[in-house]
Amino acid sequence: MRRIKAVFLALALAVTGCFGTALANEDIMPLASPTLHSHLITLKPWTHKGEIKLGYAISPVDTADAVGISSVDFYRESGHWAGGALGTTANGLVGSGLSHVGDYYFTGTSGERYYAVVTIFATIDNVTDSKTFVTDTVTAP
Amino acid sequence: VDLADELEELLDAMTEEDFDPELVDAYLDALEEKAPMPRQPDAKAAYAQLQKRLGAASAAVEGGRRRRFSWRGLGLAAALAGLLFALMVGVQAAGVDLFGSLARWTEEVFHFVPAAAQQQSIREALRSCGIPEELGPVWFPEGLEVEGIEVYDSEDLKRVSARYSDGDKRVRVEISQLNMPMDMEELGYQKDSNSVEKYSSHDRIFYLFSNLEETTAAWSDGNQLMIDISGTIPKSDIKKIIDSIGE
Numbered sequence: 001m002r003r004i005k006a007v008f009l010a011l012a013l014a015v016t017g018c019f020g021t022a023l024a025n026e027d028i029m030p031l032a033s034p035t036l037h038s039h040l041i042t043l044k045p046w047t048h049k050g051e052i053k054l055g056y057a058i059s060p061v062d063t064a065d066a067v068g069i070s071s072v073d074f075y076r077e078s079g080h081w082a083g084g085a086l087g088t089t090a091n092g093l094v095g096s097g098l099s100h101v102g103d104y105y106f107t108g109t110s111g112e113r114y115y116a117v118v119t120i121f122a123t124i125d126n127v128t129d130s131k132t133f134v135t136d137t138v139t140a141p
Numbered sequence: 142v143d144l145a146d147e148l149e150e151l152l153d154a155m156t157e158e159d160f161d162p163e164l165v166d167a168y169l170d171a172l173e174e175k176a177p178m179p180r181q182p183d184a185k186a187a188y189a190q191l192q193k194r195l196g197a198a199s200a201a202v203e204g205g206r207r208r209r210f211s212w213r214g215l216g217l218a219a220a221l222a223g224l225l226f227a228l229m230v231g232v233q234a235a236g237v238d239l240f241g242s243l244a245r246w247t248e249e250v251f252h253f254v255p256a257a258a259q260q261q262s263i264r265e266a267l268r269s270c271g272i273p274e275e276l277g278p279v280w281f282p283e284g285l286e287v288e289g290i291e292v293y294d295s296e297d298l299k300r301v302s303a304r305y306s307d308g309d310k311r312v313r314v315e316i317s318q319l320n321m322p323m324d325m326e327e328l329g330y331q332k333d334s335n336s337v338e339k340y341s342s343h344d345r346i347f348y349l350f351s352n353l354e355e356t357t358a359a360w361s362d363g364n365q366l367m368i369d370i371s372g373t374i375p376k377s378d379i380k381k382i383i384d385s386i387g388e
Contacts, residue, residue, distance in 0.1 A: 032333035032352045040328045055297045098302035101293040
């Protein structure tokens, strides 16, 4: 009887392990998106001293309840954090509809080089998906 | 002479300009004095009187149609006009622009709609923001209706996004024009691991790929212009939409 229990336990552990592996694989597969369709994210020097402009155009797969940038962080080329923002409708980083297009400005130090880490998202019918992108590095004017 | 008849003649004779409410009140007071209304009106008697009056009116009409100003008719017309206006306001609120205004509202929220959002067709929208209008497709699967067209016109990007749906299937068309060709490198589409297919139409090569349940077809002139068509319709229909894009 004890042997039967042990075999059963071993089988249960093996099956659980297989499922666990399958789930883990699904979690780490960043392919495709149920809510995001396309993105255009650019970082450019702007006209004012030290200012750089983050341009963005984010499209959901369908009319979104919310779409845009959930967070943006600006880093010096060295990797040190220089500033950032969480997306809200008030700061223009979040909108709704078929696409969300806009610009966000960051003032750094003139002559310093910066890049941005941008997390975009879209929420459709209570389903949210997000992706994170890193921009090119640009020099603040 | 019956006071009621006199009152009727008086009302017929008066116009909007010389309407005298005091005189009408005086007649009503005299009528009330002569034949006061019962505290509890007799419904049966009132109905019999109404039938009698209707019979007389019908006979008068058959005997010779006389064009007469009728306060009752005016009231009916006003009521109908009010009803029509209320319906029009409701239709306007629902999104159909009857009054040429930019307003939409629900029971809880009133808001203005950007003029661009009122475009009637994708080609009109493209024209309005300076993107070549021939890039707009003109064929969509039967039953799919335009549900929304949005126009974005920023310094770096002009974009028209349109959604078509029949309540079940949907198609999304997005046509963009970049100010800086170099920005094209920064544009990315979500896709799954399925293979990419090429489809050529009017000397344009579209790349078809899937993103979960959606199929996307994307084209670029390699410079500034991009078209992407995506949706839950069959790939064959997406190809027909591509074929309907102008040369």
